[in-house]
Amino acid sequence: MPDTNRAVQRTASVEARVDAIQAALDERGLKASEAVEELGHLAQEKWIPENGARVVARAWVDPEFRKRLLANGRAAVADLGLAMPKHHRHLVVLENTPKVQNVICCTLCSCTAFTIIGLPPDWYKDLEYRSRVVRESRTVLREMGLDLPADVEIRVWDTTADTRYMVLPERPAGTEGWSQERLASIVTRDSLIGVARLEAR
Amino acid sequence: MDGIHDMGGRQGFGRVRFTQGATAFHAPWEVRANALYAHAVRIGLFNMDEYRHAIERMDPRHYLTASYYERSLTSLLTLCVEKGVVPREELERRAGGSVPLASASAPGRGNASSRERFKPGDSVRVKLDSVPGHIRMPGYIRGKTGVVVSESPAYPFPDAHAHGVASEDEPTYDVRFRSEELWPGSSEPALVHVGVFQSYLERA
Numbered sequence: 001m002p003d004t005n006r007a008v009q010r011t012a013s014v015e016a017r018v019d020a021i022q023a024a025l026d027e028r029g030l031k032a033s034e035a036v037e038e039l040g041h042l043a044q045e046k047w048i049p050e051n052g053a054r055v056v057a058r059a060w061v062d063p064e065f066r067k068r069l070l071a072n073g074r075a076a077v078a079d080l081g082l083a084m085p086k087h088h089r090h091l092v093v094l095e096n097t098p099k100v101q102n103v104i105c106c107t108l109c110s111c112t113a114f115t116i117i118g119l120p121p122d123w124y125k126d127l128e129y130r131s132r133v134v135r136e137s138r139t140v141l142r143e144m145g146l147d148l149p150a151d152v153e154i155r156v157w158d159t160t161a162d163t164r165y166m167v168l169p170e171r172p173a174g175t176e177g178w179s180q181e182r183l184a185s186i187v188t189r190d191s192l193i194g195v196a197r198l199e200a201r
Numbered sequence: 202m203d204g205i206h207d208m209g210g211r212q213g214f215g216r217v218r219f220t221q222g223a224t225a226f227h228a229p230w231e232v233r234a235n236a237l238y239a240h241a242v243r244i245g246l247f248n249m250d251e252y253r254h255a256i257e258r259m260d261p262r263h264y265l266t267a268s269y270y271e272r273s274l275t276s277l278l279t280l281c282v283e284k285g286v287v288p289r290e291e292l293e294r295r296a297g298g299s300v301p302l303a304s305a306s307a308p309g310r311g312n313a314s315s316r317e318r319f320k321p322g323d324s325v326r327v328k329l330d331s332v333p334g335h336i337r338m339p340g341y342i343r344g345k346t347g348v349v350v351s352e353s354p355a356y357p358f359p360d361a362h363a364h365g366v367a368s369e370d371e372p373t374y375d376v377r378f379r380s381e382e383l384w385p386g387s388s389e390p391a392l393v394h395v396g397v398f399q400s401y402l403e404r405a
Contacts, residue, residue: 012298014271015230020295021278022237024287035240040232043225087249089354092375107209107339109253110269119225119235125269128217130208134341135384137391144219154391156380158209160337161373161396162249163353190221 049118049189051082052166056192057183059093060171069093073166077116084115090163091116094155094194101152102167103141103194105133106159113164117192124193134158144195167194174200202307202333203340205261210341210384231270238277247280250363254335255279258303279303307333309364312371313400319374323349326405327376327397335363338401346405347378350394358398371399 012020025032055077059066069076073091074084084091091113094102106112110125123129133140137154141147148154157165169191175183190196226232242249255276256264264272279302281287292300310332319325327342337359353373361368373396380388 010298012293012296012300014234014274016296016298017274017278017292017300018230018233018237020292020300021274021281021287022233023295024281024291025237025241028286030240030244030246032237032240035243036233036236039236039239043232043235087356089356092351107341108206108337109256121223121225122227122269123217123219123223126218127208127265128214131211131214132217134391134393135210135212135380135387136389137380138389140217143216145221155394156391157394158339159396160339161353161359161398162356163373163375163396188222195219 043119047115047119049187049192050184051077051115052113052117052189052192053184053187054180055080055082055116055166056168056187057180059168060183061180066168069168070095082116084113084164087162088113088115088164092157092163092165093168094157094165095168096170096194096197098170099152100155101141101146101148101194101197102155102157102165103133103137104157104159104165104167105130107131107134108158108160111159111162111164112193113166116164117166118189120193121189141195146196167192169194169196169198172198172200202257202336203331204257205259205264206257207340209339210388212387226270231268234270234274234277238273241277241281246284246286248357248362250335250357250359251280252276253359254306254363255283255303257335258306260301260304263301275301275303306364309334309366310360311366311368312358312361316371316399317402317404318399319349319352319402319404321349321351324405325349325374325376325397325402327401328403330401332360334360336360336401337396337398339395341383342376342378342395342397345378345383347376347382347395350375350377353396356398358400360398360400373398374402376402 022032073093112120282289355370358368380391
């Protein structure tokens with residue numbers, strides 16, 4: 001046997017570890033490679049912030065939809081053809097106002113309503129955001145480019161259960177008469193997380 | 202468990218490494234790791250609470266230095282080995298090197314023996330529970346008092362669900378805390394909302 005001890009002492013690269021489990025599951029008939037194709041596609045092409053942007057634009061122009069969205073987010077987004085995983089049993093939509101800024105996080109891991117607002121960006125999953133945003137939210141937001149006036153109340157939502165959150169940003173001035181498509185085009189993922197406010201552009 | 206994963210309120214971390222339009226994935230293997238763990242959940246190899254708990258059980262040094270998707274991958278590998286889906290030796294042979302796994306799990310627990318139903322406006326206190334297994338109560342709310350804002354649908358009870366312990370589903374309460382009460386004298390004013398399982402709460 002050639003030198004197996006030494007081989008086992010070196011930690012395998014992450015790519016090699018992914019290759020290993022994928023091949024091992026495939027060999028057991030568990031269709032891992034098919035899943036990588038399918039779920040990889042969904043994660044990159046379907047679970048994107050444009051979904052949440054569409055929800056926001058509709059809520060801006062349709063007061064009845066807005067009411068339904070705030071009352072039962074999961075049912076309201078389903079009306080727009082947007083699905084959530086089975087274990088996400090509840091979607092709470094958080095309405096920003098001139099005096100309230102909502103911001104979401106997950107201090108214990110990195111949970112999000114990923115089918116609606118997209119998979120979380122790298123910084124959302126980093127130790128810095130998770131540790132600091134609950135304790136020094138105003139400073140963290142300022143460092144991220146959102147310098148809120150002192151009279152704006154900050155509400156931080158820590159995703160500790162399977163309830164999922166989405167921020168409903170304020171509709172910016174100067175967007176009167178815009179189509180839903182054009183409105184959706186200015187809604188960013190960061191505004192759905194609550195670390196940015198929107199402007200007409 | 203009071204693990205390294207419980208990051209909320211820990212001090213000493215620097216600026217958020219924020220860029221506008223930051224991406225979720227940075228390498229093809231990350232897309233694959235994410236898809237593989239989601240697939241494993243979908244086909245019932247393990248549930249989301251087991252998945253989260255296996256991340257929490259990682260050696261703290263490994264946890265802190267691993268990227269998000271390496272943590273996902275480590276959980277997937279750990280649970281596949283623990284559940285007898287793939288032996289560790291096979292993974293190491295295929296990977297051509299050692300495969301770090303999380304530490305063994307401690308026992309879980311069932312729902313609290315008495316659980317109270319709360320309504321919006323009720324004042325509640327988070328119990329002083331310390332458990333060796335999985336729990337979805339961030340340490341920063343332990344023993345703290347807040348106000349109930351709403352009730353969620355019932356979810357599997359994580360402390361049991363991560364350990365194969367039988368339990369009833371129970372609701373979480375959206376509880377509003379004041380940051381100044383969570384960290385007196387060393388926080389910035391804000392309202393902090395946490396989804397708290399019914400078993401973790403008592404009337405204040």
